[in-house]
Amino acid sequence: MISEALLEVIQELAEIEDRMERFEFIFDLADEVLELPVDDWTETNRVKGCQSQAHLEVRIENGHVHLRGGADARLVQGLMGLLALGMHDQPLEVAQAMTVDHIKEAGVLNSLTPSRSNGVRTMFDMVTTKLEAMSDGE
């Protein structure tokens, strides 16, 4: 079961028909992700394959996921916000219930194929892979 906050946002998004309004909504979600200051942007937390500069840091503390992110493109930052709604401060199993399809439901990207250069899928894969590795280590 995904987080309630993510569920609510997906429902709200589903009601927005105008594409520009969707973008506006996603842009506003940028505020949902805890900021990873530019000084903390490293090669380790860089989202590779992103046309914009995008960095994500993920940790597990007391069984809960902690996420911080930053990007120079507002859309990418907004999608990080969507990720944060589904994962940040959530129990690991709730965070891991989020799939890339939930990002697709935002309906602002034409494609989320693995080769897509904007790297949104890479961003999602990066977080989920790290969570898997960390949860295996626990």
Next chain:
Amino acid sequence: MVDASDFPILSRKVNGKRLVYLDNAATTQKPQTVIDAMNQYYTNSNANVHRAVHTLAGEATDGYEACRTSLKSWFNAERVVMTSGTTEAINLVAHGWGRANLREGDAVVLTEMEHHSDIVPWQMLSKERGVELRYVPVLDDMTLDMEAYEASLPGAKLVCVVHTSNVLGVRNPVEHIIQQAHAAGARVLLDAAQGAPHTRIDVTELEVDFLAVSAHKMLGPTGIGCLTVKEDAFAEMAPFMGGGDMIDQVTVEGSTYQDNEHKFEAGTPRIAEAIGWKAAMDYLEGVDLDAEHHRLLNIARWTANALRELGCTVYGRHDDLDSAVVSFLHPDLHAEDMAHLLDAQGFAVRTGHHCAQPLLHRLGISSTVRASFYLYNTMEEAEGLVEALTTVLERFGGSA
């Protein structure tokens, strides 16, 4: 301008809006005649070329070779080797000519303005053969530093330069570059992927040794391009891909090769694509490219000025011979955000480094938004772009 209704894709809608296609420097749309020619081949004449004697093979061979004949005429070229595109054409020079003629210590001159396709093959050859690479810098006015170019020539065996920049639209002084290179004893390779769609290039008049071109940027299909080669340079080339079609005789002891362009076209070639490209050139024969160049340049100049008025930085100068490419950035909105928001309104523009990272590094940026115009684009579409961008900046401009 051409009749936009000749291009079926231009009547479709994108995100509920009429498509305005401004990504022509990446690839152009195809007229119905090109689509029909390829369909016709697959429907009625599909066969492999050259060695068979049956009727279909004859039709396929005639169709394929007719493309070469058209290309020879279009570019006034002595030799035309069919490739998968500009990238393979440049790699053919690197492997087919470079390996046979360049030794450790020889120099190849490149520029900071090159597409990655005209940098990476040379870096690979440099690593393999110890060839020295010399880069001509780009000046603040976005032209090549011609003094540095001339200084780079002593000891150079080859000069590789882009005819027209895919980022800036700047058309380089290729006549002067070729003349200087030849005077210094160097051969010249022109990357004409962006230049060829906008102007007729006569390689014999230019005396250029190699010219690389892609079909899909001049109304033809993807997956095919060519390398024109001067006869004396052709004699210096050795094949780098072996296989069917390129041989004369094969025995277990060894092989001999064909004497003509087939020597560099191992394997079954792109037959349908060649037939499509021929149809594209037939279409272009009916277009006054000089008049179109002026019309499109005027649209680009107007767009550049309008974007500047909106607070954008425009990268390019739009001189008389430059192509209709407008690369820009706005301080309040990331290039990728802008491209998404324009797409939402039906405008297809490109964003990113445009496979020219050294140039963007020189300009101190990592990406631009690029609108590139071609034969079917109109001033009304440029006005629509500026209007759409105004809307984007009003609604999202403060989001950065």
